[in-house]
Amino acid sequence: xxxxxxxxxxxxxxxxxxxxxxxxxxNKGEFVTxxxxxxxxxxxxxxxxxxxxxxxxxxVLMEGRDVTALPPEKRNFGLxxxxxxxxxxxxxxxxxxxPLRVRRQSKAMIDERVLAALDLVQLRKFANRRPQExxxxxxxxxxxARALVFKPDVLxxxxxxxxxxxxxxxxxxxELREIHRSLGTTFINVTHDQEEAMHMSDRIAIMDHGQIKQxxxxxxxxxxxxxxxxxxxxxxxxxxxxxxxxxxxxxxxxSASFEMPLADAQTGASTVMIRPEDxxxxxxxxxxxxxTLPVQVISSTYSGDRALYTLxxxxxxxxxxxxxxxxxxxxxxxxxxxxxxxxxxxxxx
Amino acid sequence: MSRLxxxxxxxxxxSFLILPLVVVWPLAFNPSSFLTYPxxxxxxxxxxxVLSDPGxxxxxxxxxxxxxxxxxxxxxxxxxxALGVMMTRRGTQIVLSALFVSPLVVPSVVVAVALAYxxxxxxxxxxxxxxxxxxSIVAAPLVFLSVMTSxxxxxxNLDLAGASLGASRIYRFFTVTLPLTAPGFAAGAVFAFITSxxxxxxxxxxxxxxxxxxxxxLFAGLRDRLEPPIVVVxxxxxxxxxxxLMLLNYLQKRHAAPRS
Ligand SMILES: Nc1ncnc2c1ncn2[C@@H]1O[C@H](COP(=O)(O)OP(=O)(O)O)[C@@H](O)[C@H]1O
Ligand SMILES: [Mg+2]
Numbered sequence: 001x002x003x004x005x006x007x008x009x010x011x012x013x014x015x016x017x018x019x020x021x022x023x024x025x026x027n028k029g030e031f032v033t034x035x036x037x038x039x040x041x042x043x044x045x046x047x048x049x050x051x052x053x054x055x056x057x058x059x060v061l062m063e064g065r066d067v068t069a070l071p072p073e074k075r076n077f078g079l080x081x082x083x084x085x086x087x088x089x090x091x092x093x094x095x096x097x098x099p100l101r102v103r104r105q106s107k108a109m110i111d112e113r114v115l116a117a118l119d120l121v122q123l124r125k126f127a128n129r130r131p132q133e134x135x136x137x138x139x140x141x142x143x144x145a146r147a148l149v150f151k152p153d154v155l156x157x158x159x160x161x162x163x164x165x166x167x168x169x170x171x172x173x174x175e176l177r178e179i180h181r182s183l184g185t186t187f188i189n190v191t192h193d194q195e196e197a198m199h200m201s202d203r204i205a206i207m208d209h210g211q212i213k214q215x216x217x218x219x220x221x222x223x224x225x226x227x228x229x230x231x232x233x234x235x236x237x238x239x240x241x242x243x244x245x246x247x248x249x250x251x252x253x254x255s256a257s258f259e260m261p262l263a264d265a266q267t268g269a270s271t272v273m274i275r276p277e278d279x280x281x282x283x284x285x286x287x288x289x290x291x292t293l294p295v296q297v298i299s300s301t302y303s304g305d306r307a308l309y310t311l312x313x314x315x316x317x318x319x320x321x322x323x324x325x326x327x328x329x330x331x332x333x334x335x336x337x338x339x340x341x342x343x344x345x346x347x348x349x
Numbered sequence: 350m351s352r353l354x355x356x357x358x359x360x361x362x363x364s365f366l367i368l369p370l371v372v373v374w375p376l377a378f379n380p381s382s383f384l385t386y387p388x389x390x391x392x393x394x395x396x397x398x399v400l401s402d403p404g405x406x407x408x409x410x411x412x413x414x415x416x417x418x419x420x421x422x423x424x425x426x427x428x429x430x431a432l433g434v435m436m437t438r439r440g441t442q443i444v445l446s447a448l449f450v451s452p453l454v455v456p457s458v459v460v461a462v463a464l465a466y467x468x469x470x471x472x473x474x475x476x477x478x479x480x481x482x483x484x485s486i487v488a489a490p491l492v493f494l495s496v497m498t499s500x501x502x503x504x505x506n507l508d509l510a511g512a513s514l515g516a517s518r519i520y521r522f523f524t525v526t527l528p529l530t531a532p533g534f535a536a537g538a539v540f541a542f543i544t545s546x547x548x549x550x551x552x553x554x555x556x557x558x559x560x561x562x563x564x565x566x567l568f569a570g571l572r573d574r575l576e577p578p579i580v581v582v583x584x585x586x587x588x589x590x591x592x593x594l595m596l597l598n599y600l601q602k603r604h605a606a607p608r609s
Contacts, residue, residue, distance in 0.1 A: 050513055072512040079513040085506035089528050098524070099514035150515065 003028035003186055004049075004154055009058030011044055011210075018044045019210045022058070026154075026188065026203075031180050033189045033197040035233070036207030042190040043082075045207075046156050049188065050079050062153065078147030078155040078185075082162065084139045086131035092118075092142050093127040099150040117145040120179060137168045144176070148183065157189045161196060173199050194234055198222075206230050222275075228348050231273045238274045238319050239348070253345075256315050258291050260342040269347030278344040279321035281309060281330070282337050290339040295319055297334045311338055370587060377580040384575055395577040399585075405578065408566035411477075412546055415562060418481040419488050419545035420538050426485065427492025427541075428534055432522070434493075435500045446497070450490045460486065461554035468555065476560030483555055484545040491544060492537030499533025500526075532600045539597050543590070 004026040011019035019041050026032050034042045047053040049060060051072035060068045067075060087095050096117050100110045118124040121141035131139055140160060147155055160176070161169040177200050180187050191197055197204050198218040205215040206229075214226045218234075225231035228239060242255030244262065251262045253272060262269065285292045295311035298318070307325040310318055321338050323329075330336060373384075380390045399405045427449075434445045452460065460483070468479045503526065511521040527534070549564040556562060563582065570579045 050509075052509055052512075072509070073515050073517055075513075076515065077513060079510070081506050081510060083504070083506060085504065085510040087507060087510075087525060098511070098516070102515045102520060146514065 001028050002026070003030075003063060004188075005059075005061040006045070006049070007059040007061065009045075009048060009060070010056045011041075011048065011053070012056045017210060019048075022210070022212055024205055024212065024215060026186060029184045029186055031177075031187045031189070031200060031202045033191060033201040033204045034207055035191055035194060035197040035204050037233075038192055040207040041210040042192075042207055043158055044210075046079075046158050046188070046190055049154070050077055050156055051075050076150070076153050078150070078152035080140075080143045080147050080155070080157045080160050082158045082160075084131070084143040086139055086142055086146070088131055091128050091130060092123065092134070095131065095142060096146045096149050098146065103150060113149055117149040120148070121145045121175075136163055137172060140164065140172065141175075144179070148179070148185070152185065154186045154188060157187065159190055159192070161191070161193070169196070176200060198234070204234075206233060208233075223346065225273070225346065225348065228271055228273070231346070231348055236276050236320055238276065238279070238321075240272050240274075241270065242272070243270050257293055257313055257317075260291055260345065262347070263343065269349070271348040273346045273348055274340050274344060275346070276308065276320045277322045279319070279338050279340045281321055281323040282339065285337045286339050290341050291345075292337050292339040293319065295336060295338050297330045297332050297336065299332055300329045302329055311336075370583075373580055374584055374587075377577055377584045379577060382576055384577065384580065395581045399578045399581045402578070405566060405582065408561050408563045411556075411560055412563040415477065415480045415484060415560075416542045416545040418477075419484040420541045422481060422485040423488035423492045423541035424534060424538050427489040427537060428496050430489070430493050431496035431500055432526070434497070446493075449493045452486050453490045457487070457548075457550040461551045464551070465554045476555075476557045479555045480552060480560060480562070483551040484548055485541075487548065487551070488541035488544045491540040492534070495537035495540060496530060496533045499530040503529055536597055536600045539593055539600070543593055546589075547586070 002025045006022060006024040009019055009022045010017065022041070022045060024032070024045075034045055036042055044053065048055055051067075051070055051074075055068060058068070059066055062075075087098065090098070093114055096114045097110050100113060105113075114127075115124065118127055121144055123138060123141055123145070126134060126138065126142075131142060134142065140163075144160070157176075161172055164172065173196060176187075180200075189197075189200065201218060203215060203217055204221055206213045206221065208229055214221060214230045216224070221230060221234045225234065231237045231239065240255040240257065242253050242259075245252050245254055253260050253262050253269065255272075280286075280290075285294075293313055295313055298310045298312050300310070301308045302325055305325070306322050307329045309321050309323060309330070311321060313319050319338055375388060376384050376386075377395055378391050378393070379388045380392045380394065381388075430445075430449050434442055434449070437445065464479070464483050464486075467473075468482075473479050473482070507525055507529070508521055511525045512518075516524065547564055548562075549568060552562045552565050553568075556565060563586075567579060567582055570576075570582075
């Protein structure tokens with residue numbers, strides 16, 4: 001059930017076109033993340049959703065109603081700002097009570113809901129502090145409580161974790177997921193951190209240069225990337241450029257290092273990709289029909305359960321592969337073989 | 350070396366600016382009715398005399414009344430102008446700011462002549478109202494600049510946050526913008542008050558005998574009878590100025606504090 005729909009939005013800032021024909025449809029209660037490099041237009045989408053920026057063309061529909069021209073205060077969308085934007089002259093309590101006072105709720109009702117929101121983000125004992133007296137992570141949670149306390153139809157989050165350290169970021173991701181699950185509100189999150197996007201989202205929209213490159217589940221983005229950009233942006237990958245010779249069932253892919261038949265799902269692909277966990281490392285060439293490349297170990301990163309190898313192919317390109325590391329890792333400089341099955345080769349356009 | 354330059358320049362400036370004032374002050378307490386040294390004793394008689402002489406108290410009250418009126422008007426006009434200009438785009442901001450500040454650059458005599466003529470033609474009552482209006486024209490730019498400075502220091506996301514939480518523009522102004530820029534408004538108000546309080550040129554052109562202000566009375570006194578009451582008024586004005594300076598200083602400190 002579509003709740004929020006963005007239809008063919010273009011956005012110009014003077015001569016700069018920040019968004020090109022962006023369309024997205026978001027279901028009620030869904031957790032969607034806009035993921036893309038810095039400058040790809042994520043914040044612009046969020047600003048348009050929040051009502052801070054007019055569109056050049058296109059529409060924003062909320063439950064079928066056109067809200068494109070509605071001012072921010074009439075939208076009932078919660079927003080967590082990148083820098084939190086807490087009111088420095090108000091206590092944590094008053095910050096969270098603000099949207100309820102705006103809505104002229106009774107004192108008893110305000111008290112009840114503010115305390116519930118404080119409990120939700122586990123900050124009840126900081127109610128009387130000023131925001132400046134809290135840590136970054138705590139401020140972030142106050143901002144979250146303030147944006148949720150008035151039961152918004154949609155919660156927008158602009159890089160909510162970007163200012164926090166790694167451990168805190170991880171904890172907050174868990175907390176945010178938990179809150180999302182318990183409230184059932186539609187969340188739209190913006191990040192340039194692909195791990196954060198993969199951990200939290202039902203669906204991810206990959207953005208680049210003001211366009212949505214692909215909008216899908218984390219699994220689909222990882223296993224079925226629509227383009228080289230998506231493949232390289234989401235997870236690690238080994239990309240091979242080549243050419244297709246022949247057609248139909250006899251079509252084959254040729255690159256400088258290997259050739260293989262193309263299955264139906266891979267038709268017409270002149271660029272293919274292998275994920276590092278789909279490759280295997282052996283000291284002798286396996287003779288089981290897998291595609292095998294002779295390589296040399298450049299470096300390895302050991303992480304207990306496995307090691308990530310960077311390997312040098314004979315044509316000078318890198319290849320990265322995961323391998324079990326129960327009995328240690330191959331030293332740098334070792335000549336070994338890397339192999340993968342042709343059905344694990346992912347075709348890119 | 351730089352310390353030496355520092356002390357020499359500070360001493361030089363201080364003596365240049367302050368010495369003439371300090372030299373005169375003691376004469377306010379001198380029993381003699383001539384403004385000459387050596388002192389013949391110590392007395393508060395001249396203060397009592399000034400404060401009971403309607404020739405001095407009426408202009409004092411007039412000045413306060415005009416300055417208060419100017420403060421209110423200038424804060425409203427200058428404050429609204431600053432808020433409005435901040436909402437426009439950068440290029441527009443530069444043009445509008447220059448426009449709003451221009452009364453500070455135009456010589457007061459020019460403004461005075463223009464207003465005297467205009468008020469005369471339109472029949473805006475000579476005296477109190479015309480003085481308030483005229484002084485506000487010069488005082489509003491000061492409020493404008495002061496409020497602009499504090500608005501520039503305000504995180505624009507705070508206003509957006511208020512909007513996203515459902516607050517109308519007016520509600521946001523009174524709950525977010527005003528509390529956070531109050532020191533800027535207050536400093537502007539103090540500037541406006543001081544400016545009006547010691548303004549001479551416009552007052553000379555526009556005041557009628559009933560609405561004559563303190564600077565005019567001083568001016569007249571200086572010409573007619575060079576006597577200790579003039580020095581007494583000067584001392585009172587100096588004390589007032591120092592108080593206002595301290596207030597401004599306090600406001601600026603408070604302003605700097607919340608931005609951590
Ligand atoms: N107010 C603005 N004026 C002009 N250009 C802008 C403005 N805001 C953003 N842009 C441009 O639009 C593009 C997208 O910006 P943004 O949405 O902030 O990207 P992201 O949030 O993904 O980093 C960038 O090229 C940026 O320079
Ligand atoms: Mg951004």
